[in-house]
Amino acid sequence: xxxxxxxxxxxxxELIRETExxxxxxxxxxxxxxxxxxxxxxxxxxxxAQHFKIEGTTFSMRDDARLLEKxxxxxxxxxxxxxxxxxxxxxxxxIPARMQRIIRWKLFEGLxxxxxxxxxxxxxxxxxxxxxxxxxxxxK
Numbered sequence: 001x002x003x004x005x006x007x008x009x010x011x012x013x014e015l016i017r018e019t020e021x022x023x024x025x026x027x028x029x030x031x032x033x034x035x036x037x038x039x040x041x042x043x044x045x046x047x048x049a050q051h052f053k054i055e056g057t058t059f060s061m062r063d064d065a066r067l068l069e070k071x072x073x074x075x076x077x078x079x080x081x082x083x084x085x086x087x088x089x090x091x092x093x094x095i096p097a098r099m100q101r102i103i104r105w106k107l108f109e110g111l112x113x114x115x116x117x118x119x120x121x122x123x124x125x126x127x128x129x130x131x132x133x134x135x136x137x138x139x140k
Contacts, residue, residue, distance in 0.1 A: 005084070005087070005088060005091075006088060006103065006107050007107070008084050008088075009084060009085060009088035009107075009108070010107065010108060011081075012080075012081035012082070012084040012085045012088075013081070013085060013108075015077065015078075015081040016078055016081045016082060016085070019074045019077055019078045019081070020078070022070075022074055023071060023074055026067050026070060026071065029063075029067075030057075030063075030064075030067060031057075032057065032058060033055060033056065033057050033058075034055070034056065034057070034058050035053065035054070035055045036053075036054050036055075037051055037052070037053055037054075038051070038052050038054060039051055039052075040052060092104075095136075098120070099132075099133070099136050101119070101120065102116060102120070102129060102132070102133050103133075105119055106129075106133065112126065113126035113127070113129055113130045114126035116129050117129045
């Protein structure tokens with residue numbers, strides 16, 4: 001396991017969240033309706049002016065085809081991101097608990113080395129935690 005895969009994990013989790021938001025937006029667009037009012041008249045004499053209310057979706061058949069294609073692409077993207085996430089989580093179970101905590105706080109939650117050291121306690125400093133992490137990653 002290398003540091004690149006760990007950073008890919010962070011991106012994969014974000015990508016899953018963004019993909020789900022995009023799918024929700026596409027579904028909302030599909031169910032979006034619009035209303036309008038038009039004027040017309042009888043086609044025969046006497047020509048009486050009439051108002052008609054029309055309502056419908058702005059979603060066309062071509063949009064529907066694009067939506068299906070986008071949904072498939074988003075589902076593929078989500079599946080690939082999910083696989084990366086599962087791979088990293090499987091690896092995380094195999095490493096020491098202290099290193100799991102360091103990786104989770106520093107890489108996944110984005111804390112500084114000093115904040116990570118404070119959460120670890122036991123007189124840890126930011127530099128000592130950083131060096132411990134670097135030694136661990138160079139050994140893997």
